[in-house]
Amino acid sequence: MKRTAPILPSALAELLPATLHVLCATITLGKGSYLFKAGRKPACMYFVVSGELTLERPGAQGESIILQRTRQGFAAEASLQSASYHCDAKAVADTVIVSIPIRELRTMLEQDPAFALRWISMLNRELKRLRLQCERLSLNTVQDRLCHLIETEGRGGRYPMGSGLKSIARELGVSHEALYRCVASLEKGGKLHRVGGDLVQAGVSG
Amino acid sequence: MKRTAPILPSALAELLPATLHVLCATITLGKGSYLFKAGRKPACMYFVVSGELTLERPGAQGESIILQRTRQGFAAEASLQSASYHCDAKAVADTVIVSIPIRELRTMLEQDPAFALRWISMLNRELKRLRLQCERLSLNTVQDRLCHLIETEGRGGRYPMGSGLKSIARELGVSHEALYRCVASLEKGGKLHRVGGDLVQAGVSG
DNA sequence: AGATGGGTATGATCGATATCATATGAAAAG
DNA sequence: CTTTTCATATGATATCGATCATACCCATCT
Numbered sequence: 001m002k003r004t005a006p007i008l009p010s011a012l013a014e015l016l017p018a019t020l021h022v023l024c025a026t027i028t029l030g031k032g033s034y035l036f037k038a039g040r041k042p043a044c045m046y047f048v049v050s051g052e053l054t055l056e057r058p059g060a061q062g063e064s065i066i067l068q069r070t071r072q073g074f075a076a077e078a079s080l081q082s083a084s085y086h087c088d089a090k091a092v093a094d095t096v097i098v099s100i101p102i103r104e105l106r107t108m109l110e111q112d113p114a115f116a117l118r119w120i121s122m123l124n125r126e127l128k129r130l131r132l133q134c135e136r137l138s139l140n141t142v143q144d145r146l147c148h149l150i151e152t153e154g155r156g157g158r159y160p161m162g163s164g165l166k167s168i169a170r171e172l173g174v175s176h177e178a179l180y181r182c183v184a185s186l187e188k189g190g191k192l193h194r195v196g197g198d199l200v201q202a203g204v205s206g
Numbered sequence: 207m208k209r210t211a212p213i214l215p216s217a218l219a220e221l222l223p224a225t226l227h228v229l230c231a232t233i234t235l236g237k238g239s240y241l242f243k244a245g246r247k248p249a250c251m252y253f254v255v256s257g258e259l260t261l262e263r264p265g266a267q268g269e270s271i272i273l274q275r276t277r278q279g280f281a282a283e284a285s286l287q288s289a290s291y292h293c294d295a296k297a298v299a300d301t302v303i304v305s306i307p308i309r310e311l312r313t314m315l316e317q318d319p320a321f322a323l324r325w326i327s328m329l330n331r332e333l334k335r336l337r338l339q340c341e342r343l344s345l346n347t348v349q350d351r352l353c354h355l356i357e358t359e360g361r362g363g364r365y366p367m368g369s370g371l372k373s374i375a376r377e378l379g380v381s382h383e384a385l386y387r388c389v390a391s392l393e394k395g396g397k398l399h400r401v402g403g404d405l406v407q408a409g410v411s412g
Numbered sequence: 413a414g415a416t417g418g419g420t421a422t423g424a425t426c427g428a429t430a431t432c433a434t435a436t437g438a439a440a441a442g
Numbered sequence: 443c444t445t446t447t448c449a450t451a452t453g454a455t456a457t458c459g460a461t462c463a464t465a466c467c468c469a470t471c472t
Contacts, residue, residue, distance in 0.1 A: 065357055068337040078330045109323060116322040117315060123329040124284040130336040131274040137343035138379040140460075141428070152273070166449060173344040178429055180451055346430070347458070372419060384459055386421055 009049055012098060015122055017115050023104055027097045029053075035075075035089035035097065042079035044099040048072055051095025057087040071167075073126065080106065129153075137173050142182040145172045150201050157201035161194075215255055218304060221328055223314055223321050231305045235259075235297035242295045248285035250305040254278055257301025263293040277373075279332065286312065343379050348388040351378045356407050363407035367400075 007026055008016070016024075026049075029035060035046065038057060046053070048070045055068040055076060067087050068075065075089065080102060109116045136148045149172060150159040161168055169179040183199070186192035193200045213232055214222070222230075232255075235241060241252065244263060252259070254276045261274040261282060273293050274281065281295065286308060315322045342354045355378060356365040367374055375385040389405070392398035399406045 065354060066341050067334075067358070069341065078334050080330060081327050106323075109326065110319040113316040113319065113322065116319065116326070117312075120315065120322070120325060120329065121287050123326065123333065124286060126333060127329065127336065128273075128284050130333065130340060134336060134339050134343060135272050135274070137340060140379075164449060173346075175430055176449085177431080177451080180449095181429095184451080370419060381460055382419085383421080383461080387459090390421075 008098060009047075012047055015118055016100070017108055017112055020100060020104060020108060023101050025099045027099055029091035029095045029097065031091060031093050031095075033091050035091065036085055037088045038085050040085050042076075042082065042085055042102055045077065045080060045102055045105060046075045046089070047098040047100065048075055049096040049098060051091060051097075052093045053095055053097065054090050054092050055087045056090060074122075077123070133171075142172065142174050142178045143186065145174065146179070146182055146186075146199075147201070150199060154199075154201075158195075158198045160198050162197060214304060215253075218253055221324055222306070223318055226306060226310060226314060229307050229310055233303045233305055235301045235303065237297060237299050237301075240294055240296050241303065242291055244291050244293055246291050248282070248288065248291055248308055251283065251286060251308055251311060252281045252295070253304040253306065254281055255302040255304060257297060257303075258299045259301055259303065260296050260298050261293045262296060280328075283329070283332075339377075348378065348380050348384045349392065351380065352385070352388055352392075352405075353407070356405060360405075360407075364401075364404045366404050368403060 008021060008024060012024075013021065027035070027046075029051070035053060036042075049072070051071070053070045053075050054066050055070075056064045056066045058064055069092075075097075076085070076087075079085065109119060132148075132152045136145050136152070139145045139148060146168075149168070150157060153159060165179055165183065166176045169176040172179065183192065183194075187194070191202050193202065214227060214230060218230075219227065233241070233252075235257070241259060242248075255278070257277070259276045259281050260272050261276075262272045275298075281303075282291070282293075285291065315325060338354075338358045342351050342358070345351045345354055352374075355374070356363060359365060371385055371389065372382045375382040378385065389398065389400075393400070397408050399408065
């Protein structure tokens, strides 16, 4: 784990009041290393900039249960209120994280109503995204999930596949092979095209 | 749609400041009726007490895309900030809803920091629940999903099946037949028992 | 008592996907 | 320049679950 001067992504810089900016730190985690372990008292809130962080805890059968998987955004927001972590946070890839001290964050939320409302907006957007993802994962074919993704997260039938089809597959909860086949089949049927780095849905519009 | 004097569920009564209590109204919706339609300006925030409410909008291919499905809790929290609804809200069963005026809600969030923090707590809990559900829906067998549900939403390996296995099946995103079979098979293997109205996981504890 | 409806349950079938294997091309590393 | 690695791709196979059908039990209604 390495700490450096805070370089905030713009989403975070616009959300947080200036007072908090200087209190943030950037942390880089190597694949397989832990950000925190269960039992520890939360001192910071974490924002994943890149890579992938999972929150997990052991299940009754000894297997590890994944509670959350964050590739971009806040992890363990609930630690804002809780007295101790109930899970481990593990980087499953090389990961860059920004930490924000909870104590000062809480103080600012209490003292700055505009900030509190921005924070609530952020949580609302996050909720919306997660609800969409749940609905998507409830669909039972790869094609349905992919189309739902393009319709809801894309813009005008275009969805950027920045990090590749493989990572989209994980997001859709399907194997990458299945996704490759699905995309190939949709392309063959003329219902989908790859333009630049985007997946573009052929508008039936009729 | 029928409006009556506000009878708030305790979760809501404890969350909202007293000032807002009297401004709430209870609404009962018959199966198939709409709470609001896309385009309208949001005036109220809605809390589903019982029944089931979906938010949907038409997809590019004409099919209807479900954005959210609420059986208990807030629906369309994001309407707190948005200028108009982007979807329809439809009761897919006879449904009881409490409405809270957005304008006054926002005012209170700005003026009452303690309330704002309670609201943030509520959103955090909701996020936590949804993240768990996403992880659960990413599991590919019925058994894995059921065990994950019991481990994460239950208490000490017990999960109440209050509304029956059929509704749990919907929550798990599987057919009820598949769930019946899964439960039967786990019971046969001694890994699960039905005690009272609960599903009880046999602790391997060794 | 008979009818109706819903949850529970189980059987049979079919299709979709996970999984394993293999191949190719591009980029990165040596 | 060769080697390694990784995303992309496609084939073969086995399995799990969706779906349709049937049946039972229990509550409610008539």
